[in-house]
Each structure stands twice: as structure tokens, then as C-alpha cells.
Amino acid sequence: MKRKSFREAECPVARTLDAIGDWWSLLIVRDAFDGIKRFGAFQQNLGIAKGMLSTRLRDLVDAGVLELVPASDGSAYQEYALTEKGRGLFLVIVALRQWGEDNLYREDEPRSVLVDAEKGQPIAPLGLRASDGRRLDWTDTRVEAAEINPRKSS
Template sequence: MVARKSLKGDHCPSARALDVIGDWWSLMIVRDAFDGMTRFSEFQKSLGIARNILAERLRTLVEHGILAAEPVAAGGTRLEYRLTAMGKDLFPVMVALRQFGERHLFAPQEPHSRLIDRAAGQPVRLDIRAQDGRAVGPDDTLIVKVPEPG
């Protein structure tokens, strides 16, 4: 297997984020954490993931501050994994992935899970807006890159 290249020193914020959460198991764990799962056994049952892979992904997510590991009971060895404030900041990422999947990966009328607002029962929609409130898309934006040294 080819060793994965670390992107933690990259100038691109997307690359640095992918260095932490860029594999599908990590994103599926984060999805399940948003769905209220906290226990190792819950993640394993939901994902059907090997215990060693799940343990490694949970450890990585805790080390990078996405999840916090807390003992279930005082002095106990079992842990619960909860999203930190940093982990909760992934909510728009998860909504964007969901909207992409809904828009492009399901046949018309094909049933799928839905994300709704608890208070109103309405579907949740993610919009990208400029600081002044205008809706913007890919043709309206530009990435300003860090100049190469020398």
C-alpha cells in the first residue's frame, strides 16, 4: 500500500481539512455523530467497519479535535465520542455532501433519508453567500493563492 502524503503544511485550506477528515470512514463517523451516535458499538453497527479501522479513525478524529472522547461512567473504560465545537463546524460540509447526493445520485422519486429542521419540519437548504449577503456560485468566486517563494 502506498503511504498517504500529509497535507498539513499545504497552503490550501481544503487540503489541510482533507488531511484530517478526507477519508470516507471519517466522514461517515461524523455523519453518525450528527445523528446522535456516541458509542463505539453504535458506529460499528451503523457502518459495518472493522474494529481496528474504526478505532484508528476515532483516535484520529479525537487527536484533531473533531470529536471528544469522554468516559461513560466515572472510572470506566468505555468511552462516548461527542462532536466538539470544531466538529460541529463540519455541519455545512455534511449538508453540502447530502445535497450533492440528493441532486445527482438518486433517481427521481427514489426514496432517501432527509434532513429537516426540527422546529418547522421543513427540508434544510445550504446556500453560499458573499459577506454582503449575495448568493454566489462557482463562477462568482476566485481563490487567491499564496505566492510561491522566490
Template sequence: MAAKRQASADACPVMRTVDLVGDRWTLLILRDAFDGPARFSQLQRSLGIAKNILSDRLGGLVEAGILRTAPAADTSAYQAYALTDKGRDLFNVIIALRQWGEQYAFDPGEDYRPLIDQTTGEPLPHLTYARPDGSPVRPSETALGEVRPIGA
């Protein structure tokens, strides 16, 4: 079997992101992390994941700076896992996956739990990308640019 390709060897941001968070369990851990800090046992119970896999994925997310450990809210000796700023910046990724799933992964009339905006009480509007003038950006209107340094 070929060795896993290292993200640092590729100029593609999608490849690097998938290397960090593209695993099923990792995405589900992130989904749960957006609900607030959680202890290992809470995540294991919520996800039904094996302890060794959860430990591996949490370690990778902490190492990548996406999650951090913090004292549990109940002041016990346990640690909780919480999103860092870097982790919170994955919000649009999780929302895009959720909204795609709402549209294509359910049969018409099938029940699901929408994500609600606590300010309005309504499900989040569909995520779209727009130009500064507000006009939508469609996939056919994008192209890959030349390789360049980040921030240039």
C-alpha cells in the same frame, strides 16, 4: 508507494481538510456523530466497519480535536464519542455532501431520509453562500487570493 502528503506542508485549506476528514469512514463517523454521542459499539454496528478501522479513524478525530471522549450517557464504564466545537463546525460540510447526494446520487422517485429542521419540521433548505447583501456567490465569481496568514 509514495508517503502520504502531510497537510501541514500545503497552503491549501481544502488539502488540509481532506487530510483530516476526507476518508469515507471518517465522513460517515462524523455524520453519525451529529446525531449525538455514540459509543464505539454503536458506531461499529451503525456503519458496519471493522473494529481496527473504526479505532484508527476515531483516534485520528480525537487527536485532531474534532471528537472528544466522554462518559457514556448510561453511566456505564464505557466511553462515548462526541463532537467538539471544532467538530460541530463541520456541519456545513456534512450538509453540503448530503444535499449534493440528494440531488445527484439518487434516481428520481427513489426513497431517502432527509435531514429535518426540528423547528419547522421541514427538510433543510439548500445550502448556498451569499454576500452580505444576500446575493448568491457563484463559483465563477470566486478566485484564489494570494497566500497569507490565517486571520489577516
């Protein structure tokens, strides 16, 4: 049966997963952050079927995460580039990466790390903070209804 949709869900997590939460989309976005731009390069790097890749890329473009731009090498082909919206997914990728690093490797297994390019040091683990900077734990938070767009500041 047709996969359930959360495009109109109230919860932002559900909406996000609806947009980019399938098997391939975030891997394509990760590759885009790694500098991959061309159809063939995505296909080869991911080992994805061309048909899948084709529809995934189309969906990502429709979602405004990627856009098609003229190839940077001057050829008549096109390239896929991250939009501003797509670049906003970097923190999602980092969060997934850090959880994987911490939980999914055996002690002696080779792995990669994300480093600060300037100093070559691993980046700091992401952390939750209150608006005033206090470190927070998940037990210190709660979901609340937000104010709706106060058009004139009362």
C-alpha cells in the same frame, strides 16, 4: 507506498481533506451528529471493521474533532462526543448531503431529507453569498492571498 499528506498544504481544502478526507472519517462524524456515541454503536451502524474504527476514532480524537467523555449512562465506559471543532463540520455534511440528494438518486428511489425540526420543512439549499448578502455563483469568486494577522491594527 505511504499515502501523501497535505497537513502543511497552503490550500485549506487540502488541509481539511488531510484531516477528515478519508474513507470513513466523515461517516463517523455524520453518525456522531445522529447521536451515536459508543464504539460498538459506530461499528454496528457503519459495518466497519473494528481495527479500522479504532484507528479512525483515535485519529479523530487526535485531530480534535471528537473527544472521549465519561459515558452518559453512568457506566465505567467512555463515549465519543463531537468537540466544537467537530460540530463545525455540520455544514460540510450538509453540503455533501444536498449534492447527493440532487445527483445520486433515481427518481423513484426512497431517500431522506434534512428538515427544520421546528416546522418539519426541508431546510433551504445552501447558497453562496457575498459579505453584503448578494447571491454568488462560483464564477463570481476567486482565491486570493489573505492578510496575515495584523497584530496591531496599523
